[in-house]
Amino acid sequence: RKHFRQLQSLLAEQAALNTAETAREQELDLLRHQISEIKSANLVAGEEEEIENRYKLASNSKRLIELASAIANKLSEADRSVLSQLAETQRLLRELEKIDSSIAQFSSAHAASVVELSEIARALSAYAEKLDLDPEQLAALEQRVSLFETLKRKYGxxxxxxxxxAERAAERAQKIEGxxxxxERLAREIENVRAQMNRAGEALRKLRAKAAxxxxENIRHHxxxxxxxxSEFEAKLSSLDEPSRNGFDSMELLFSPNPGEPLKPLRAIASSGEISRLMLAIKSALAAQDAIPLLVFDEIDTNVGGEIAHAVGAKMRTLGQDHQVICITHLPQVAAxxxxxxxxxxxxxxxRTFSNLREVTGKxxxxxxxxxxxxxxxxxxxxAATLLKAWV
Incomplete structure (x- = not known):
């Protein structure tokens, strides 16, 4: 199956490369356009966030300058500015300190506050000057952000x-161009995989021919x-015209319930009761290899009684050791x-009619x-007690 799946994948890839020349050229033109458009943008990973932050600052620079200048003005430049008023309070504190030296700590703290506010005023003035609006820079950033949005709408x-x-498009274009x-590479790989598949298929065919x-005979015994x-039964192997995921052969189950009748496909001649018993025989023969967890048998007791009923029950009991077996039966020998x-x-x-299901145990x-x-x-x-005792 591995080789078959691998071969199918390679053949599909080969077929894709063998599409019409016009379609290939159209795809190649589109890929080249896409690659060129992305490449010309000179994109850098992580650039988008930085550019957007710069654009945000630049586009709001006028308002930022207004705010920073207003604060600096209030602190140091306007009439009755904060710093001018603090200078007056500083003078009063010094006079107070001359009278009461314990005020010195407040005077020092006040002086430190004046220094800090002066630094803030100077820093904000410098910040406002640095943000001087540059229309060309703003236009360039705006164009870059717009380009990002255009590319993202198209490609991610x-x-x-x-x-x-762009990387995937380049790889695809390279494949088409090459x-x-x-x-040639695919043809070599297909030939190699097909040879491996043929060897595996022939080996499987020999194993099946030996096992069939x-x-x-095992099924006939059951x-x-x-x-x-x-009755007669045969698992007949036939060669397929084309390999499948299951090999080079198909299997037909042939059955003849009565002497003198030719073997015919199971699906064509068996009744429902016969089908159930046939399935029981097949499942019994394959019990060690069958991975199906649940088996259901219906009407398996049709036209059956006595010794055969015991055999049916015994085989299902054996199957039940490795599988979950559900049987719908009217035979006490089977039910026991x-x-x-x-x-x-x-x-x-x-x-109204209701169906009920209940388990019975013991008496x-x-x-x-x-x-x-x-x-x-x-x-x-x-x-009944004797029948049950035989299986308890």
Whole structure:
């Protein structure tokens, strides 16, 4: 399967390269345009955030200058500015300190505050001068941000994705431009994988050819136990015209229930009851290899009784060791082999019919087996107990 999947992938890639020449040229033109558009933008990873921050400052520079200048003016330049008023309070504090030296700490703190506010005023004045509006710089930043948005609308939600798109487009363009070289490489790889697949397929075919007769005989053995004493069964292998994920062969199950009748496909001749017993025979033969966890058998007891019924129950009991087996049966011999026994009944309540499912155990199960045997007489109950005891 691995080789088959690999071959299919390579063939699909080869087919894509072999598309119409016009379509290839159109795709190549588009890729070249996309690559050129992105490349001409000279994008740098991480640039977008920096440019947007600079644009935000530049586009708001007028307001920033107004605010910074207003604060600096209030602090130091306006009539009755904060610093001029603090100078007056500083003078008063010094006079107070001459009278009461304990005021010195307040005077020092006041002086430090004046120094800090003076520094703030100078810093804001310098900040306002630095933000002097440059129309050309603002236009350049605005153009850059607009370019980012245009590229993101076309190629990705971020500049990083746009750059990644360009890289992928370049790889695709290179593949198209190097189509002949790529086709040669693919042809060699296809030939190599096909050879590996053929070797694996032939090996599998030999194993199947060896196993099919053994499987057929094993299933025939189980069929005889289940009442098909003179039946024939064959697992017939046929070569496929084309390999599949399962190999070079198909298998047809052929069955003949009666002597003198030719083998025919199972789907064409078996009744529902026969199908159930056939499936039981097949599942019994494949019990060790079958990975299906749940098996359901319906009408498996059609036209079956006595010894064969015991055989049916025994085989399902064996299957139940490795699988979950559900069987719908009317035969007490089959029901007695189950590890769990459920009874389905129908009840009419207020004019409506309801189906009920209940588990029976112990004495109740003995009574149910007896009922299936034909009644709840003492002999039927004893036989039911005997049937159950054989499997407990």
């Amino acid at each position: 939600s971020s500049i990083a994705e746009v750059i990644a798109f 189509r002949d070289i790529e086709l 007769p053994k499987l057929s 069929l005889r136990d289940l009442g098909f004493r003179q 082999t189950a590890s769990s026994h459920f009874v389905v009944t129908k009840d009419v309540t207020r004019g 109740t199960r003995e009574e149910e087996i007896a009922r299936m045997l034909g009644g709840k007489s003492e002999s039927a109950l004893k036989l």
